[in-house]
Amino acid sequence: MPDRLNDDALSELPSEIRRPAYDRRAVKTGIVHLGVGAFHRAHQAVYTDDVLGQDPQWGIVAASLRSPDTFDALQPQDGLYTLAVRSREGEALRVVGSIGRIIVAPRATDDLLEVMADPGTRIVTLTVTEKGYCHDPATGALNEAHPDIVHDLAYLRTPRSAPGFIVEALRRRRLAGVAPFTVLTCDNLPSNGRTVKRVLTRFAELVDPELGRFVANEVSCPSTMVDRIVPATGDQDRERIGAALGVQDAWPVVTEPFTQWVIEDRFPQGRPAWENAGAEFVADVEPYEHMKLKLLNGSHSTLAYLGYLSGYETVADTMADPAFVRLIEGLMDEEVAPTLHMPPGADLNSYKKALIERFRNPALKHRTWQIAMDGSQKLPQRLLGTVRDRLREHASIARLSLGVAAWMRYATGIDEKGAPIDVRDPMAARLRELADGAGGSAENLAGALFGVREIFGDDLPGDPRFTGAVTANLARLYERGAKRTVSEFKAD
Template identity: 80%
Template sequence: MKRLSEATLADLSVAVRRPVYDRAQIATGIVHLGVGAFHRAHQAVYTDDVLARDPRWGIVAASLRSPDTYDALEPQNGLYTVSVRSKAGESLRVIGSISRIIVAPEAVDELLGIMAHPATRIVSLTVTEKGYCHDPATGVLNEKHPDIVHDLGEPRRPRSAPGLIVEALRRRHAVGTPPFTVLTCDNLPSNGRTVKRVLVRYAELIDSDLGRWVESEVACPSTMVDRIVPATTDEDRARIGQILGARDAWPVVTEPFTQWVIEDDFPQGRPAWEVTGAEFVTDVEPFEHMKLRLLNGSHSTLAYLGYLAGYETVAEAMADPAYERLVHGLMDEEVTPTLHMPPGSDIASYKRALIERFKNPALKHRTWQIAMDGSQKLPQRLLGTVRDCLRNNASVHRLTLGVAAWMRYVTGIDETGAQIDVRDPMAARLRTLADRAGSSAERLAGELFAVREIFGDDLPKDLRFTDAVTVALTHLYAKGAKRTVAEFTSTLS
């Protein structure tokens, strides 16, 4: 089968949407760090819609670690397919907004040169929570992070996202070029302010004057992004290739729903993303809390409890009535009272849509995939809500069941005694703590509560939280996840 590329675009199936603009006329206006599936199914699609109106906003995308995406898409001239799947069927669209992919470790000077060029007005990121090299519990730069230690020693050849951004900003500052806008699209609380704090501190460590310039001049608008994007499988590649009429080495699969809420703070200009469905607001935080706590908090809870029960996908877990009851209760009883949305916001409709999205059988979102990097995700997805509930003397039982399931998961041994492939930057440390605790739920909880990067200094001292987690963890060990969820939801209903 022929390969998807510029040369084969015209030969694709007539049912497939493709770029309606001349890619040869596209200029680079955006550099994106972290060219993963989410970016390609979300921001790159919004930008693709803009390019027909304004060709100044093409994307140069950089992979900070692996060359896999480059290897897949470079022979395709950066083209790839977005498959939107639901119970109603599947639709395909070829995206052309990424004009070039760079593997940062292999071409760091070239990447920095593009970032420092005056035409680059936005540097966006989807590097996941761990890519910011920060302390998830406090949101400050982790100055002992190995990548930060490396970059401070070799600031002209950085390998971290903060190091790359600050070095590019330093080059612009040195020649009088205005700074680009830094647009984070990751699930961090107050993500714009968090990335600004990280960048300012890193810049201060390089040069105090540079730190002051970054603090006063660099715009870091906050965003809320929402679209479920499972990992692409070989089955997806084969099915999409048959429909497409060409082989795509790395398509992305997603759902019909998509949302992007952005603070409108772009001193050097921006694409007209609003005409493609993005929403520009003065304050993203209420929307961010809604998404992080309702969607991501529920997702993580489903991921750990679902994986432990043997459910491979979110849809399989949601097909269990007890798990669906748990998610409804989590959203309605524990999360929603902590939200403070602007007038006119329809939280009830958003929650109903989430339930349907979670139950989408065509979207095979693996619980194991969502469970990755839990040490970085828990503070944002569950523990912030826990803190708000405790301040209001409200229930945290469903939230703490999710935390307990994470504790059970990171032991690295499932309910059948088989190994769990725990992917987490703290996996080795967490496994050491779990091994030291043995089979005691109480000891395991105590060991993990002491990880201040996750739980901070406050939560381990609050018996309402620690007791509830320990009780839930004891039940998970004694009865397993499936029975625990069934009994738990029956008791609370």
């Protein structure tokens, strides 16, 4: 038996390990995925793996736009990897085979563009995180001054960004008389399909007005809602999973039992029968998207910043503190849920209860530091949209403003004990400069950060109901610390 997971090892794996129920040699490429990370491999790739036995024309070529790490780990494994689903009851393992090939874009730009331009590719999916769209999070418009966008407009044939790759591939297809692929974003953006359509159309207009009209009129960008918690894989995970397999897996993925995918059914060139794997196709995904962004992601970010500052390493550790459970339940029930407008049949109370249980899952080691990444990009979608909804109704934002204040405290890069925080954020240097200039004053820090219009826009900094609540909570965090602030929290 080989020492490493690969096609040759499949037949010799222990019988309890689930493996692809189809002939991988018969699979053809129908999907190109940009941003091959842990979430894609725990979510869309699994749904696709479940239906390839029915229709083998939807295999995935996955591309990394930056790091070669996933390629280096999985290419020797023929693209195979283990999915470990962890719960209180234990761990279930399966080997996923839907990714047939991995490309590192900076190493093989032409190769990736050729695959995307190939007529067989009918869908391009994305999980490049919020920052990967090179847009202004406050407005959803293309950031035309973004360094990658400036580069890609100057050098169309050697793009760096996701918008650059997609538009160049669409340009080539148009010239060759090949119908455009569907662009299916699976990232946490508001109205994510419409946002990516806006970004792509503007980029294409800057290349050529005719190309811009083509993208606007001919390219389908359905909106989606994706939901599954996927912590970072650790060495202990690799060792445990390798022992169960009997072979090494360089990069397994660990996740929870819960998974959800809601998709607008607009695929002119066809699509896999993902509904047979549990996906839900709807005419309008927006209510579900708001539900997830506001309830799950908004709560997650609030937990991440306050939990990290309180000294809790994981979400489960944070939720073992009853004060945090009370805070998050109140956030969901009192401040977020009233802003949601769900279609008939959607059970909001059950979803909220399920979220609390998922956050409490001790088998998932989801680090608060990991969730805290890229806060400047996440805050507008996860918390500030709900803040605006509440302010329009003249309603309380007590808990929402505490989450925003916790992000401000975290973004200083110095924790409550004076130790450095490894702030991973595209604006980290700018945020740290503003924090250093505040001199440790909550009022000065809040005032400086409110001036970052890419995050807060032009409206919120001028609303004293918002600025006053955030500044007061930030002062409490400085004076009392996060853990005491949460334990003593009382809504307005």
